[in-house]
Amino acid sequence: xxxxxxxxxxxxxxxxxxxxxxxxxxxxxxxxxxxFFRESRAVREFEERSARVQADIDRMTREIQDIKTRQIxxxxxxDQSESLRLESEIYRRSEFLKDYYNTRTAELEDQxxxxxxxxxxxxxxxxxxxxxxESEGYSMVLNLKENTGILWYSPTVDITDKxxxxxxxxxxx
Numbered sequence: 443x444x445x446x447x448x449x450x451x452x453x454x455x456x457x458x459x460x461x462x463x464x465x466x467x468x469x470x471x472x473x474x475x476x477x478f479f480r481e482s483r484a485v486r487e488f489e490e491r492s493a494r495v496q497a498d499i500d501r502m503t504r505e506i507q508d509i510k511t512r513q514i515x516x517x518x519x520x521d522q523s524e525s526l527r528l529e530s531e532i533y534r535r536s537e538f539l540k541d542y543y544n545t546r547t548a549e550l551e552d553q554x555x556x557x558x559x560x561x562x563x564x565x566x567x568x569x570x571x572x573x574x575x576e577s578e579g580y581s582m583v584l585n586l587k588e589n590t591g592i593l594w595y596s597p598t599v600d601i602t603d604k605x606x607x608x609x610x611x612x613x614x615x
Contacts, residue, residue, distance in 0.1 A: 466580065509531055
């Protein structure tokens with residue numbers, strides 16, 4: 443009888459569906475954006491444009507400084523008409539530089555904002571997160587920086603570096 447009860451218990455235990463463990467992973471999305479997004483063509487173009495704008499601003503500033511030096515020299519020589527003409531030129535160029543700076547800064551800021559919110563980029567990140575999660579058996583992936591409910595996590599569930607590497611590998615193809 444005891445053998446029969448043990449056999450029934452063992453048989454029923456074996457026939458119970460196996461419990462599925464819920465596995466969590468975390469991703470540091472700001473780190474992903476910093477590491478991967480910096481390497482993208484769109485960001486390189488943005489940085490090149492920023493550098494061109496800064497070079498233009500530096501060039502115009504030097505030109506204004508040169509004109510100021512010439513204006514001071516004209517004033518020292520007593521050439522009032524040349525000094526006034528150069529002062530007018532300085533004012534005109536300074537106003538242009540101020541407008542150029544304000545316009546280009548606003549354009550660059552708008553471009554930077556659009557880049558960071560790029561739907562195509564976000565789709566690519568989320569697709570890669572989905573691939574890693576499904577292939578490694580994670581039931582849920584949490585954004586480490588935006589979830590205040592995470593009090594502790596094991597570094598073994600952090601898939602940030604793997605995500606960055608996968609994105610970089612795909613970008614190089």
